[in-house]
Amino acid sequence: GAGVSQSPRYKVAKRGQDVALRCDPISGHVSLFWYQQALGQGPEFLTYFQNEAQLDKSGLPSDRFFAERPEGSVSTLKIQRTQQEDSAVYLCASSDRGGLTLEAFFGQGTRLTVV
Amino acid sequence: AQKVTQAQTEISVVEKEDVTLDCVYETRDTTYYLFWYKQPPSGELVFLIRRNSFDEQNEISGRYSWNFQKSTSSFNFTITASQVVDSAVYFCALRASGTYKYIFGTGTRLKVLA
Numbered sequence: 001g002a003g004v005s006q007s008p009r010y011k012v013a014k015r016g017q018d019v020a021l022r023c024d025p026i027s028g029h030v031s032l033f034w035y036q037q038a039l040g041q042g043p044e045f046l047t048y049f050q051n052e053a054q055l056d057k058s059g060l061p062s063d064r065f066f067a068e069r070p071e072g073s074v075s076t077l078k079i080q081r082t083q084q085e086d087s088a089v090y091l092c093a094s095s096d097r098g099g100l101t102l103e104a105f106f107g108q109g110t111r112l113t114v115v
Numbered sequence: 116a117q118k119v120t121q122a123q124t125e126i127s128v129v130e131k132e133d134v135t136l137d138c139v140y141e142t143r144d145t146t147y148y149l150f151w152y153k154q155p156p157s158g159e160l161v162f163l164i165r166r167n168s169f170d171e172q173n174e175i176s177g178r179y180s181w182n183f184q185k186s187t188s189s190f191n192f193t194i195t196a197s198q199v200v201d202s203a204v205y206f207c208a209l210r211a212s213g214t215y216k217y218i219f220g221t222g223t224r225l226k227v228l229a
Contacts, residue, residue, distance in 0.1 A: 031215065041221055042222050043160070043217070048215050059216075091159075106159050109158045
């Protein structure tokens with residue numbers, strides 16, 4: 001596609017519910033990132049994929065967070081047993097050629113609200 | 116440790132005024148990259164510029180200009196003759212060479228009033 005696409009745009013979950021957030025990166029982009037953006041804050045790194053390999057998951061806040069990219073294109077961020085502190089906008093980004101120097105292109109994000 | 120500080124939380128200007136958004140960064144790396152992104156109400160982060168640490172030449176793109184000064188660890192962004200469409204949150208970010216993590220500032224909300 002023309003840009004990074006994320007779905008759903010908005011998600012309301014009851015506390016304790018599992019959620020899955022989808023990211024379709026720009027076609028052909030090797031690198032894929034997930035960021036979490038709390039209200040009024042800048043995005044914070046969650047995890048990084050190069051193709052299907054998850055090279056860094058140091059930013060995932062707990063073992064309730066899990067990300068995958070099984071075929072090196074679409075990625076899913078899963079949050080199990082959601083809690084109120086998980087409420088945030090989850091941004092996905094992709095970049096070309098390993099993403100070491102080139103800019104990343106971001107999607108519109110999924111706004112997760114846990115009630 | 117790496118850190119990006121955007122001290123201005125919110126700025127309001129009247130259309131056609133010039134406005135400068137400040138960004139100060141901290142890093143021990145000798146090679147790094149600085150970025151500015153715009154986040155309109157729709158939510159996506161729109162890439163504006165990337166600057167390499169070894170290139171201190173200032174850049175102008177239309178009404179936008181960037182002033183990079185390593186001596187003060189600053190990478191400021193100026194919008195000339197601001198327009199209502201410039202209203203958004205602007206983020207400055209830092210990334211060290213050989214890494215892929217962006218370190219974002221907390222953003223500056225710019226409101227341009229007609």
